[in-house]
Amino acid sequence: HAKAAIKDVVTTLEPGTLEGAFATELVEEFAAIERLAAAGKALCAQRVAKSGAWRRHGDRSPARWMARTTGTSVGHALGVLETAESIGELPATETALRSGELSQVQAQEIVSAAAVSPASEPGLLAAAKTETVSELKEHCAKIKAAASSDELDRYEAIRVRRRLRHFRDPDGAWHLDALLTPDAGAVVMAALEPYTERVFQAARAQGRRESHQAYAADALVELAEHTRACDDQPTSCTPKAMVQVVVDHRALLRGSLEDGESCEVPGIGPIPVATARAWATDAYLSALLTDGSDIKAVCHLGRTIPSRLRTAIEMRDRTCVVPGCDVGRHLEIDHIKPVTVGGPTRLDNLARLCRWHHYLKTHRGYRLSGGPGSWCFEHPGEAHPGRPPDTETGPGSARSP
Structure with missing residues (x-):
């Protein structure tokens, strides 16, 4: 009866005849109904998943059954099922x-945070009444980051799930979906x-007004076209990219976080301190250094490697310098002694590493020492890990960050 009543209301609804205040009330009522319907849908879908009833329809998984049944994506359906499973x-x-x-x-956000920090549940429920969804997500992300005993293990858990996929929908539109580490x-x-x-500025000059998402989509295409036109050769017309990080000064010097300290990219979320230190060697990084809640300094930690020095390194290190590694594509220039601890930007303190070994050095504690002909790459008390199983360098390969 409830479904029929709602259907009758919606079928006969004439928005143009409604007073603004009454229309506002209706939106609030429909939103309340929508929340209740979503709760019922999630709880019942969990039962379908547990009972195996979804198999009767030939679907490959409960999430695919739910996505098809409710007209949503598999990712959304999976999130609903996981939330319903854990909320008990x-x-x-x-x-x-x-x-x-x-x-x-x-x-879904509250469950993901309270699952690792049960004590945060009351505060998150209170926050949900006043915070926007984006604010609540950021709130939950900080709780999950603080609850993790090892920020590098948390980072690794995200890294191994990284992906980039694309597909076309029935209308022919092209979709891009990515899962990446915060950095x-x-x-x-x-x-x-x-x-x-x-x-955005070009659109304004032409008198066009569209959403920020539309401009971002155009920007992605422009970025790809510019990169292709440059053919990997940097040009002066390339817009400068800036990554901003808020990090406790002592944590940056120490290389790790302690209670009460943070290291995060505003609008993105927490990142390992090791990542911020690595960025200082190969990205233009704007760092807001803090001392507790007080701003200590604002500085640019990036170090631009002069073109002549870059050429010398590329000529010297034709492949990754780690003994036994012959990867010669997508190499990254690394400061052997990090800039954040006084490492100079000069030839004897620079080396080219493949993405895998650069990742190990930055995030897993491995050390590079020696020089041409005598390079040594090791971790105290641990054998060299060798190459990961996904070592292909061709298009679409699953490489390390």
């Missing part, structure tokens, strides 16, 4: 979801931002 361990959150106080998105996402967004601004 959080009675207060389950009650809020069942009563329509939380949307499915809010519940990789920050680099992508920093590279895209100046192009987005350029597209």
Whole structure:
């Protein structure tokens, strides 16, 4: 009966005849109904998943069954099912979801954070009443980061799930979907931002007004076209990318976080301190150094390698310098002694590493020493890990960051 009643209301609805205040009330009522419907849908879908009833329809997984049945994406359906599975361990959150106080998105964020920090549940439920979804997501991300005993293990868990995929929908539109580590996402967004601004200014000059998302899509295409035209040769017309990091000064010097300290990219989320230190050697990094809650300094930690020095390194290190590694593509220039601890930008302190070995040095504690003909790459008390199983360098290969 409820479904029929709602259908009758929507079928006969004439938005143009409504007073603004009454239309506002209706939106709030429909939103409340939507939250309750989402809760019921999630709880029932969990039962379908557990019972195996989804197999009767020939679907490959519960998430695919739910996506097809509800007209959503597999990723969204998977999030709903995972939330419904875990919410039973959080009675207060389950009650809020069942009563329509939380949307499915809010519940999913709270469950993900409270699962690793149960004590945060009451505060998150209170925050959900006043914070926007984006603010709540950032709030939950910080809680999850603080609850992790090892920031590098957390980073690694994200890194191994990295992906980039694309597909065309039935209308022929091309979709791009990516899952990256926070630092990789920050680099992508920093590279895209100046192009987005350029597209925005051009649109304004032409009298066009579209959404920021539309300008960002145009900027991505422009970035790709510019990169292809340059053929990997930097040009003076390339917009400068800037990555901003807020990090405690002592943590940056120490190389790790302690209680009460943070290291994050605004709008992206927490990143390992090791990543911020590595960025100082190969990216133009704007760092806001803090001492607790007070701003200590603002500095640019990036070090631009002069073209002549870069050429000398490329000629000297034709492949990754790690003994036994012959990767010669997508090499990255590394400061053997990091800039953040006084390492100079000169030939005897620079070496080219493949992405895998650069990752190990930056995030897993490996050390590079020696020089041409006598390079040594090791981790204290640990054997050299060798190459990962995904060593292909061709298009679409799953490489390290």
